Amino acid sequence: MAADNKHKDEENVAVRRADGESRSLAASLPRLVLEARRIAANVIHGLHGRRRAGAGESFWQYRRFVSGEPAQRVDWRRSGRDDHLYVREQEWEAAHTVWIWPDRSPSMAFASRDARDSKLERGLIVAFALAELLVAGGERVGIPGLMNPTGSRAVIDKMAQAMLHDDKTRASLPPSFVPSSLAEIVVLSDFWSPIAEITAMLGGLASSGAHGTLIQVVDPAEETFPYSGRVEFVEPEIGSVITAGRAESWTTDYVARVALHRDQIRAETNRLDWLFSTHTTSRSAAELLLFLHAGMMVNKGGGRTTVKAGRSA
Template structure:
C-alpha cells in the first residue's frame, strides 16, 4: 500500500485513488444476491412455491427433472461522503500533508471503491460560505465530478451554521454516510449534524482524522500555536507541556470515540501518516453489513 506522501506526490487525484484502492480490490468482487435478475448464475432443483416462470422447461424436457434458473443481481447502495472543509483542516503534519490534502486522497479512494462496488456516490463539502453538494449518481462520469470538486476545495472558516446546513439535513435519503473530519468543534455542532443525518436513515461512519504531530506532540522548545479557525494564539514550551498535552489528547479521543459509539455511529480514528487501506476496509465491512 502506497504511503499518503507518495499518493499526494502523484499530483493526479484519479490515479492516486486508483493506486490506493488497487491492492484492496484485488480479488474482491461485487456483492451480489440471488434473484430474478438479468445475469444467469446457476440452476437449483425446483421447490414447491417457486415462481414457475423461472423454471427451465427445456432442461426439464431433456432430463425429466425440474430446475429453477437462478440469476445474480448486483446489490448497491448510496454512499454519501461528507467532507469537513473548515480552517482546522489546513493543519499540516510533519510529512508535509495537511489534513485537507489527506482528506482529498481518502475521499477519492473511497469514491473509487464504492463505484467499483456498483454504488451511487454523493459528496457534500461543508464550508462556512455554503454547502457544495453533488447528488448521488452511479453513472460513468460521477467519479470525474467528484475528483474535480475535491481537487478544487479549499479549507477556511468555522463549521457552517444551522441555516447553511438546512438543505443537507432536509434530505431524507437512506445511505451509508461517511464523514471525514478532525471533529474540532465549539459546541457539539458536528455531533448534532450527524445525529440528524442518521435519523434520515442508513448508517454513519466517522473517519476521525488527526495529524500525527498533534497526537504525539512532536514539537520542540518554545512554540507559538494559532487556532486556525479563531486566530487565537498560545505560547508554550513544548518539552515541558508534552506529557500534559498527550494525556489531555488521549482523554479527548477516548471521550469522543465513546460518545460517537453511544450515539450509534461507527467510529474509526486515523492520522495523516497512515495508509488509506484501513479506512477502505472499514467502509467495505459496513457496506457488507448493509447490503
C-alpha cells in the same frame, strides 16, 4: 505600536499561508486522483460488492430453467436460440447510497514533517479510493450538499469536478440533511470542532436510522504535541494566534484535552451505534481504506457490522 504591527503582519502571513494551501487543492487534485486510483486498484481484486440475483429492475443474468418453476418466468426469446429454456434474472437491489464527506476546511491543510500527506490530501485520497471501491461493488456514492449519489464508474472524476466548482465556504462538518434509513455516512475530518457541533451533526444524520463512521484524520504533531520553547500557534479557521512562552509545559494538558474530546465523540457514536476511529497521516492510506471497506462489507445483506475500534490506522 511597532510590536502590534509586527504581530498583525505575522498573523496575516499565517492566515494567507493556510488559505493558500487550501486554494492549492485545484493544482494537487490530479495527483490525488491518481494516488487514489492506485490504492483502490491494489485492493479491489478479490473484494466483492453486494449485488446478487433477486427482485430488482436491472438485468443480472440468464440461467437455466428449473423444473417446477412457473412457466411465465421463461425468457422465450433467449430460449429460442438453442434447445434449453432460460430464465431472465434481475439484480437484487442491495445497492444503497454511501455519503462520503471529506473535510476540506482550512485546518485540514496542516502537515508536519513526519506526515506523508496533509490531512486534506489524506482525506481526499481515501474518499476517492473508497468511492471507487464502493461503485465497483454496486453501491452509489454522493457528497452531502455537493454531489448527488451516482453509481458511475467515473465517480472519482465527478467528485473532483464537484469540488473544483464548489465556491462555498468549506465547512468542517457536513451540511444538515436527512439521509435514508438504508444510507451509510462516512465523515473524514480532524473533528476539532466543538463537541456540541459534532453532537448536533450526529443527531441529525442518525435521526432517520442511517448508520455511519467518523474517522478523525490527524497529523502526528497533533497526537504528540512535540513543541518546546516559544511557539506561535495559528487557528487557520479564523486566523487567531496564540503564543506559548514554554510550549513543552502545555503538553500534558493538551494530551488530556484531546483524550477527553475523543471520549466525548466516542460516547455519542456508541450511543447511536455508529463507529468512531482515528487515523494518523504518518501511516498508510491503504490501511484506512481497507478498514473502512471491510467495516461496510462485513454484513453483505445490509446489516450493521458490530466491530468497534478506537484507532484504525
